[in-house]
Ligand SMILES: Nc1ncnc2c1ncn2[C@@H]1O[C@H](COP(=O)(O)OP(=O)(O)OP(=O)(O)O)[C@@H](O)[C@H]1O
């Protein structure tokens with residue numbers, strides 16, 4: 559694997575446990591008819607507390623699958639997931655998950671969609687109301703608290719989802735193409751909002767995106783996955799850009815172009831492989847093996 563990551567020890571003597579550690583992860587899905595599909599193989603990925611790591615790779619390579627493993631929503635066929643040094647079994651309660659699909663409840667207002675995240679924590683209704691209004695304010699939706707999801711734009715719905723995740727104050731954030739369906743300008747606004755919120759209280763963040771520029775602009779590290787099946791990690795780059803960043807401005811910097819060129823060289827090969835494989839050409843292993 560190509561690695562541009564500083565050696566361990568850079569962070570000082572404190573042997574901090576990684577917030578998320580995936581070690582030797584294989585994930586195989588069992589399909590109807592007894593066949594199976596190995597989505598990812600031999601994945602090793604460590605994310606330090608406070609680190610912002612993006613994962614890029616061709617469509618269908620296994621990015622969401624990896625996040626699901628980190629979230630404890632699926633158990634790997636092999637390998638180990640550790641959260642702050644503890645083996646993960648069951649749901650990862652220290653993580654907040656922003657799903658690839660819009661997950662707001664259409665019958666609840668923005669306010670109630672955010673409040674609902676506090677329900678399992680036994681917070682009183684008055685307190686939940688106060689905190690939810692505060693979070694909706696922080697994501698720029700103070701005037702929209704009583705709107706239902708269908709009365710909000712795509713970008714506004716993503717802001718509600720962001721507030722819904724952050725209100726629980728999770729130690730780890732897992733975000734799956736959160737800005738995928740948005741137009742370019744709105745993505746930039748959302749990217750800056752995310753950086754602003756994250757930089758105030760740095761959490762470990764795994765951010766899946768298909769947009770390499772977005773990945774570089776936001777992250778401390780960019781990890782590139784290979785095309786599936788049996789996808790792995792082909793490269794792991796540290797982004798040498800200072801913070802705070804404005805994600806529109808930073809794209810104009812020479813260092814941005816240099817790292818973009820390097821990462822794209824790895825990513826392009828995998829994207830081409832994924833296209834070449836085409837529909838129906840994925841390797842489906844027989845049930846007997
Ligand atoms: N529950 C499942 N059963 C069978 N196959 C699955 C299942 N979930 C995912 N897969 C397959 O595993 C592979 C990885 O899927 P995944 O959703 O992780 O890809 P992705 O990298 O997130 O793609 P995208 O960029 O399109 O969101 C795909 O080939 C997909 O068809």
Ligand SMILES: [Mg+2]
Nearest residue numbers: 621622658734
């Ligand atoms: Mg996905």
